[in-house]
Amino acid sequence: MGGLFITFEGIEGSGKSTQARMLAEWLRANGYDVVLTKEPGGTELGEYVRQLLLSLQHHRMSERCELMLFLADRAQHVSELILPALHDGKVVICERFTDSTVAYQHYGLGLSLELIEELNNFVTHSLKPHITFLLDIEPSEGLKRLQHIKSSLDRIEMRSLEFHKKVRTGYLEIAKREPERFIVVNASLPPLELAKQIQERVSDILNKLDLARKH
Numbered sequence: 001m002g003g004l005f006i007t008f009e010g011i012e013g014s015g016k017s018t019q020a021r022m023l024a025e026w027l028r029a030n031g032y033d034v035v036l037t038k039e040p041g042g043t044e045l046g047e048y049v050r051q052l053l054l055s056l057q058h059h060r061m062s063e064r065c066e067l068m069l070f071l072a073d074r075a076q077h078v079s080e081l082i083l084p085a086l087h088d089g090k091v092v093i094c095e096r097f098t099d100s101t102v103a104y105q106h107y108g109l110g111l112s113l114e115l116i117e118e119l120n121n122f123v124t125h126s127l128k129p130h131i132t133f134l135l136d137i138e139p140s141e142g143l144k145r146l147q148h149i150k151s152s153l154d155r156i157e158m159r160s161l162e163f164h165k166k167v168r169t170g171y172l173e174i175a176k177r178e179p180e181r182f183i184v185v186n187a188s189l190p191p192l193e194l195a196k197q198i199q200e201r202v203s204d205i206l207n208k209l210d211l212a213r214k215h
Contacts, residue, residue: 003086004211005127006202007097010135011168012157013142014187015194019135020095022195023202027091031213032206035085038095040073043080049073054154061155063109067116070101075123083127089211097129099174104156107170108163131205133198134175135187139164142187 006023008016017038024036040050052058053069074097085092098120106113139161146157175182183201185194 002089002211004091004205004209005082005086005129005131006091006093007099007129007132008093008095008135009097009099009103009132009171010187011137011139011142011164011171013145014135014137015145015191016095016135018191019133019195019198020093022191023198024093026195026199027093027202032211033088033090035081035090035092037077037081037092039077039097039100040070042073042077042082042094045076045080046073054156056152056155056158059155063105063111066109067101067105067111067119070105071119071123074098074101074120078124078127083125091211094129097132098124099132099171102174103167103170107173108159108167129181131202132175132178132182133201134171134182134184135194136168136172136184137187139168 008020010016020036020038024034027034039046040053041047049069049072053061053066053073082092082094101116101120102113105111106116143157143161143164146153150157172184175184183198185197187194189197
């Protein structure tokens with residue numbers, strides 16, 4: 001597999017979408033073939049699953065149902081989009097991946113870590129990102145950001161501050177276990193300053209990989 005797989009993780013309001021988009025634009029400007037995607041979603045089927053997962057209409061969704069929908073979305077996403085792009089030597093930038101499921105469904109909701117890891121490996125064919133940026137921010141600050149930019153919060157964003165604190169703790173523990181993959185960055189920084197830090201780290205990795213450019 002000749003591509004580069006980069007993921008962005010973090011709690012609600014940490015700026016994942018902004019930083020993923022800015023990195024994709026920077027890489028394209030430097031001649032790389034980039035696929036920018038997200039979870040849940042990223043495929044036509046995944047967008048239907050995303051609507052089910054995030055809609056406030058489904059407030060009675062069970063924790064196990066939620067887990068399986070996230071995994072179904074990921075199974076399609078990996079087979080239809082991510083793996084083919086990586087095999088073609090592209091840079092794939094994904095907002096959320098397997099670490100989100102561990103952070104939200106294990107640390108946040110208390111579901112079995114062993115089960116989640118086994119199912120993640122099954123639906124991804126054991127695919128791991130080359131590098132993961134964890135955008136770390138206080139949950140109260142992240143939720144405050146969301147309220148400024150969104151007219152309404154989705155089903156998961158609406159969960160308690162205590163839930164989001166558990167998710168953040170989970171992310172930091174995951175990052176501590178895999179320091180060779182994770183880069184933890186301060187998401188409270190101004191977006192352009194943060195983007196520059198991320199670009200510098202990605203540039204170092206690309207130099208080591210010697211990944212081909214389009215031009």
